[in-house]
Amino acid sequence: MKRIPCLSALAALHFLLLAACSAPNGQPQKGSEVVAPNQVVDFDTLFKENCSGCHGADGRGGASIPLANPVYLAVVDENAMRKIVADGVRGTSMPAFAQSAGGLLTDEQIDAIASGIFSRWGRKGILDGANPPSYAAKTSGDVARGEIVFGTYCATCHGSEGKGGPKGSAIGNDSFLALVSDQGLRTIVITGRPDLGAPDWRGNAPGKPMSDQEITDVVAWLASRRVASPGQPYSASNHANPLEK
Numbered sequence: 001m002k003r004i005p006c007l008s009a010l011a012a013l014h015f016l017l018l019a020a021c022s023a024p025n026g027q028p029q030k031g032s033e034v035v036a037p038n039q040v041v042d043f044d045t046l047f048k049e050n051c052s053g054c055h056g057a058d059g060r061g062g063a064s065i066p067l068a069n070p071v072y073l074a075v076v077d078e079n080a081m082r083k084i085v086a087d088g089v090r091g092t093s094m095p096a097f098a099q100s101a102g103g104l105l106t107d108e109q110i111d112a113i114a115s116g117i118f119s120r121w122g123r124k125g126i127l128d129g130a131n132p133p134s135y136a137a138k139t140s141g142d143v144a145r146g147e148i149v150f151g152t153y154c155a156t157c158h159g160s161e162g163k164g165g166p167k168g169s170a171i172g173n174d175s176f177l178a179l180v181s182d183q184g185l186r187t188i189v190i191t192g193r194p195d196l197g198a199p200d201w202r203g204n205a206p207g208k209p210m211s212d213q214e215i216t217d218v219v220a221w222l223a224s225r226r227v228a229s230p231g232q233p234y235s236a237s238n239h240a241n242p243l244e245k
């Protein structure tokens with residue numbers, strides 16, 4: 001008679017131990033399973049592993065623009081963004097991530113990243129009443145007018161002809177221009193670089209937001225200054241001795 005309660009106490013202990021392990025013998029505990037890389041759909045993990053190196057931790061900006069910029073997210077076209085993530089931007093360091101374009105991410109993962117960027121960092125109504133310029137240019141732009149626009153809105157910070165100025169870097173530099181796309185330039189003119197103190201299209205000249213056409217024209221002017229052999233001081237396309245200026 002005395003043994004029975006003892007046995008059942010042991011059995012109860014056994015049960016408790018099993019419950020504490022919360023998994024039947026031999027099976028991995030919850031959280032310890034290794035998820036195959038192409039099964040990861042958690043936004044934070046995907047962004048950290050694929051994007052933050054260039055767009056900054058939590059999308060706050062780095063070598064490239066911050067994606068956690070509600071002004072950018074109110075202007076960018078969602079399908080255009082998805083396509084950029086999938087196919088990359090040719091001629092720049094923005095890689096293609098879709099498997100169909102040689103990348104490592106599945107379509108489901110690209111969807112998770114793109115929709116996560118909007119739901120995490122977008123802010124509805126941020127541009128209410130601001131009449132923002134269109135994300136993509138509607139025309140090819142006028143180079144001569146663009147030069148005047150640059151003088152009005154950009155030279156105060158970036159110097160005449162974009163040689164660098166008191167507050168902004170040398171964006172007319174041929175190596176810089178060789179590494180950025182026209183849309184990349186347009187995006188920065190529209191959204192600024194809030195992470196680096198660059199104003200958006202409303203803040204370049206006090207009380208004078210840039211028009212859509214002015215943005216298109218200034219990008220056309222910058223694009224016209226690309227050279228065939230960037231960054232080569234002794235190449236045929238740029239034979240002036242920089243020391244003689």
Ligand code: HEC
Nearest residue numbers: 050051054064081084085089092093094180181183184187
């Ligand atoms: C090796 C650096 C690098 C990595 C990694 C990278 N990007 Fe980019 N990304 C860039 C650069 C540079 C540009 C600007 C390209 C240009 O000039 O148009 C860019 C542009 C973009 C744009 C377009 C901005 C615009 O003009 O509308 C989006 C959206 C974007 N990246 C999202 C991502 C996402 C999401 C990831 C991760 C899945 C990622 N990027 C990873 C460098 C990178």
Ligand code: HEC
Nearest residue numbers: 153154157167168169171188189193196197198199204218
């Ligand atoms: C009030 C000063 C100011 C004005 C005006 C201004 N910018 Fe900037 N801009 C900055 C700052 C600050 C940065 C970030 C640091 C840097 O790269 O110079 C920047 C960055 C940029 C960049 C990115 C450079 C890079 O390294 O990635 C581009 C492109 C640019 N500006 C274009 C323009 C254009 C075009 C105009 C005129 C339409 C303009 N900016 C007007 C201050 C200004």
